[in-house]
Amino acid sequence: MDAIVAEDLVREFKDFTAVKGVSFAVPEGEMFGFLGPNGAGKSTTINMLCTLLRPTAGRARVNGFDVASQRSDVRRSIGLVFQDTTLDDYLSAEQNLRFHAMAYGVPRDVFEPRMEGLLRLLELWDRRHDTTRHYSGGMKRRLEIARGLLHHPKVLFLDEPSIGLDPQTRRSIWRHLHELRAREKLTIFLTTHYMDEAENCDRIAIMDHGSIVAMDTPDRLKAGVGGDVITLKSADNDALLAELKDRHGVDARVENGEVIFTVTGGKAWLPRFIRESSQGLMSVSLRGPTLDDVFLQITGHAIREEAAGAFDGLRRMRRRR
Amino acid sequence: MTNVIAERAPLAGPESLAAPPAGRRDEFWRGLWVVAYRELLRLAHDKARLASSLAQPLLFFVMFGAGFKRAIGGMAPGVDFIQFLFPGIIAQTVFMTSIFSGLSVVWDREFGFLRELLVAPISRFGIVAGKVVGGAILAVAQAAVVLCLGPFLKVHLTLEIILTVIPLLVLFSFALSSLGILMASRISSQQGFQMMMQLFIMPMIFLSGAFFPLNNVPPWLSVVSRLNPLTYGVDAIRHAFLDPVAKAGAHPLPFNVVWFGHAMTLWEDAAVIGVIGAGLLAAAIQAFSSQE
Numbered sequence: 001m002d003a004i005v006a007e008d009l010v011r012e013f014k015d016f017t018a019v020k021g022v023s024f025a026v027p028e029g030e031m032f033g034f035l036g037p038n039g040a041g042k043s044t045t046i047n048m049l050c051t052l053l054r055p056t057a058g059r060a061r062v063n064g065f066d067v068a069s070q071r072s073d074v075r076r077s078i079g080l081v082f083q084d085t086t087l088d089d090y091l092s093a094e095q096n097l098r099f100h101a102m103a104y105g106v107p108r109d110v111f112e113p114r115m116e117g118l119l120r121l122l123e124l125w126d127r128r129h130d131t132t133r134h135y136s137g138g139m140k141r142r143l144e145i146a147r148g149l150l151h152h153p154k155v156l157f158l159d160e161p162s163i164g165l166d167p168q169t170r171r172s173i174w175r176h177l178h179e180l181r182a183r184e185k186l187t188i189f190l191t192t193h194y195m196d197e198a199e200n201c202d203r204i205a206i207m208d209h210g211s212i213v214a215m216d217t218p219d220r221l222k223a224g225v226g227g228d229v230i231t232l233k234s235a236d237n238d239a240l241l242a243e244l245k246d247r248h249g250v251d252a253r254v255e256n257g258e259v260i261f262t263v264t265g266g267k268a269w270l271p272r273f274i275r276e277s278s279q280g281l282m283s284v285s286l287r288g289p290t291l292d293d294v295f296l297q298i299t300g301h302a303i304r305e306e307a308a309g310a311f312d313g314l315r316r317m318r319r320r321r
Numbered sequence: 322m323t324n325v326i327a328e329r330a331p332l333a334g335p336e337s338l339a340a341p342p343a344g345r346r347d348e349f350w351r352g353l354w355v356v357a358y359r360e361l362l363r364l365a366h367d368k369a370r371l372a373s374s375l376a377q378p379l380l381f382f383v384m385f386g387a388g389f390k391r392a393i394g395g396m397a398p399g400v401d402f403i404q405f406l407f408p409g410i411i412a413q414t415v416f417m418t419s420i421f422s423g424l425s426v427v428w429d430r431e432f433g434f435l436r437e438l439l440v441a442p443i444s445r446f447g448i449v450a451g452k453v454v455g456g457a458i459l460a461v462a463q464a465a466v467v468l469c470l471g472p473f474l475k476v477h478l479t480l481e482i483i484l485t486v487i488p489l490l491v492l493f494s495f496a497l498s499s500l501g502i503l504m505a506s507r508i509s510s511q512q513g514f515q516m517m518m519q520l521f522i523m524p525m526i527f528l529s530g531a532f533f534p535l536n537n538v539p540p541w542l543s544v545v546s547r548l549n550p551l552t553y554g555v556d557a558i559r560h561a562f563l564d565p566v567a568k569a570g571a572h573p574l575p576f577n578v579v580w581f582g583h584a585m586t587l588w589e590d591a592a593v594i595g596v597i598g599a600g601l602l603a604a605a606i607q608a609f610s611s612q613e
Contacts, residue, residue: 050440072348075442086433088359090366102355103441105347131366 001064003028003155003187004049008058011044018044020210021058026189026203028154031181034191035198035291036207042191043083045207046159049189050080063154076104079148083160085140089133093124093143096132097150104151111150118146121183122176138169142176149184156180158190162197174200195291204291208299218291225289225297228266232259233283240279248273262289345444352447353454356438360422360455374418378410378467382474385532400563405576407476408562409531411467411486412493412555415460416529419494420522422456423501423605427514430505445610449502453602456498457491464490477566485561489591493554496598499605506608529555534576550597552578557590 004026011019019041026032034042047053049060051071059066065073087096094115101111119125122142132140141161148156161177162170174197181188190201198204198218205215214221234240240259244250252261263269266286274281364371386403429435438448464486471478504517528535528542529551535543546552556578564587577584585593 052436052440072442075440080440082433082436084433086435086437088363088434088437089432090363095362099355099359100437100441102358103351103438103443105351105442 001028002026002061003030004032004060004062004189006045006049006058006060009045009048009055009060010057011041011048011053012056018210019048022205022207022210022212023058024205024212024215026187028187029185030202031188031190031200033198033201033204034189034207035193035195035204035295036191037193040207041210042193042207043159046157046189046191050078050157051075076151077154079151079153079156081141081144081148081156081158081161083163085144087132087140087143087147089135090131092129092131093119093135094128096143097147100147100150106151114150114152115146118149121179122146136169137165138172141165141169141173145173145176145180149180149186152184153186155187155189158188160192161190162192162194170197195295198291206291206295206298208295213298214294221291221294222289225293226262227264227289229260229262229287229289229293230266230270231283231285232281233257234259234279234281236279240277243277243279247276258283348442348444349447349450352438352441352443352445353451355441355443356448356451357455357458358451360425360452360459364459374414374463375466377417378414378463378470381410381413381532382406382470386474389533400566403474404476404563404566405534405559406532407471407474408559409529409555411464411490412529412551412558413526413531414463414467415490415494416497416526416531416551416554417522418460418463419456419497420501420504422459423452423498423503424505424514424517426452426502426505426609427508427511430509431511446606449499449602449606449609452502453495453498453605456501457494460494461487461490477562479565482561482565485587486558489554489557489561489587492591492598493557493594496550496554496594496601499598499601502605503601503608506605525549525551528552530559530576530578531555535578536576547578547580550594553585553590553593556585557587557594560587560590 002025004024006025007023008021009019009023010017010021022041022045024032034045036042044053048055049062049067051067051074054068059068061067062074063077065077067074088099091099097115097119098111100106101108101115106114116125119128122145124139124143124146127135127139132143135143145156145158145161158177162173165173177188178200180186190197192198201218203215203217204221205212206221207213214224216224232240237254237257237259241252241254244252244259244261248263250261250263252259254260270284270286274284382403385406389402389406426435429438439445468478468483468486504521508514508517528546528549530546531551535546535552538546560577578590579585
């Protein structure tokens with residue numbers, strides 16, 4: 001059965017359309033990611049799925065409940081971790097969780113062991129009485145994950161789960177997510193603009209300017225790029241280009257004094273080429289295709305990291321106390 | 322401990338640990354209880370706010386009481402300035418606490434916590450009601466602390482007065498918390514909050530007659546003050562305190578609110594606040610429910 005089904009979801013704001021009719025289905029137990037730059041409509045989509053925004057048009061069902069007409073049922077059956085922290089930082093971790101349990105009507109005798117289990121798993125048990133104001137970014141995120149799972153939802157929504165965290169903390173968040181997913185049999189829906197983060201997903205939908213432009217497993221998406229990316233440098237790049245074209249039928253391009261091209265099965269192809277090549281090669285590199293390549297190929301532009309960075313900075317400044 | 326997570330708890334049933342669908346009423350009460358509870362919990366944690374909310378009335382007594390008592394002298398037969406001021410300061414305490422409680426929605430939004438409330442399976446009406454009830458509990462508790470100062474200031478206090486004043490305070494607190502929530506839905510930042518305090522709330526408090534009588538002010542000020550809903554709150558509380566004290570034949574007291582030669586009674590004041598409060602509450606619920 002599908003945990004999430006969206007049909008032609010549209011969301012218009014006053015002066016622009018943030019989501020222009022997206023459709024997808026996420027089977028139970030899948031980790032599904034929305035990948036795209038900031039402003040692509042990822043958060044708007046997640047907000048519609050978790051009933052915070054009403055769709056302008058289209059329909060969506062989460063755990064079989066309609067997000068427009070059965071909002072309470074949807075809310076009860078999902079967990080949410082937002083981009084920005086939504087903890088009450090005057091309260092301790094335990095009080096934040098207790099508060100959540102009250103809001104979701106989790107009975108007290110169920111709450112206590114559930115809280116202990118989650119806090120131990122997320123390595124926060126020893127710090128449960130500390131005010132969350134004194135928590136690090138990673139601890140806050142872990143606590144929010146614990147809170148999102150407290151009422152045993154079947155679907156966990158994560159909006160940019162590791163934004164603003166350092167690489168080591170990001171890895172630990174992901175380790176926890178994988179563990180929780182296996183134990184809780186969760187369906188996870190996440191948004192991200194980090195390519196490496198999207199690699200964790202079973203399937204990803206690439207979103208740009210409010211539309212889904214591609215949707216598949218990360219491997220198949222990368223396979224669609226057309227093989228491995230090889231970069232060569234030689235004394236005579238023009239001769240090298242000619243050789244590639246004539247003897248191997250490869251169309252290469254020159255970028256920054258280097259010859260770049262893609263071939264399928266590059267790992268086997270490259271040693272053979274080096275043995276046979278008459279050119280004096282100066283440097284060689286081979287890498288598998290990344291989701292960056294996929295994004296670039298499909299949309300014609302790179303994920304706008306610089307613009308995203310400035311936006312995040314502003315946002316954090318506003319949030320700062 | 323891991324088995325707690327691996328296995329679903331028996332009470333949970335197959336769906337979720339969250340309460341089973343129980344309809345709108347359940348979502349209202351849960352929202353009310355959760356939000357009101359948090360208001361109290363937060364105050365207990367916010368020592369600075371607790372201290373300042375208790376220090377402020379004291380400060381007003383010292384400043385206005387000591388400053389004006391001699392200069393102004395008796396307000397009415399049997400009523401000196403401290404007795405005049407005391408109900409005003411009680412009213413002011415309730416106003417500040419209630420409006421602040423409603424406006425704290427701005428904080429909750431700014432620091433993100435509001436979203437945790439908005440996505441929970443609780444009704445928006447319940448959230449507003451929780452804010453209002455939490456604000457009322459805080460306001461009445463603080464007013465009670467100020468009431469305890471009464472005997473030291475030789476203010477006439479009887480059980481009857483207290484039992485009249487407290488329901489009035491609850492009513493005013495409801496109205497003002499609603500006003501705070503309504504304002505909060507219009508402003509989106511702490512800067513806006515500061516502006517609202519400076520331009521709107523402080524003038525309202527000063528023009529309510531809480532600190533000085535409004536019967537000897539220029540006509541334009543008299544009109545403005547009578548359009549200020551807080552004025553009726555102050556007037557009602559003052560009735561409750563001073564009607565029993567004032568010598569017979571002194572009614573109406575010279576500082577009571579007068580419309581076209583008719584001095585408002587306690588119950589008329591309360592009715593005005595009740596009507597305005599109901600309107601504000603409805604508007605607050607409307608504003609809060611329609612935001613996404």
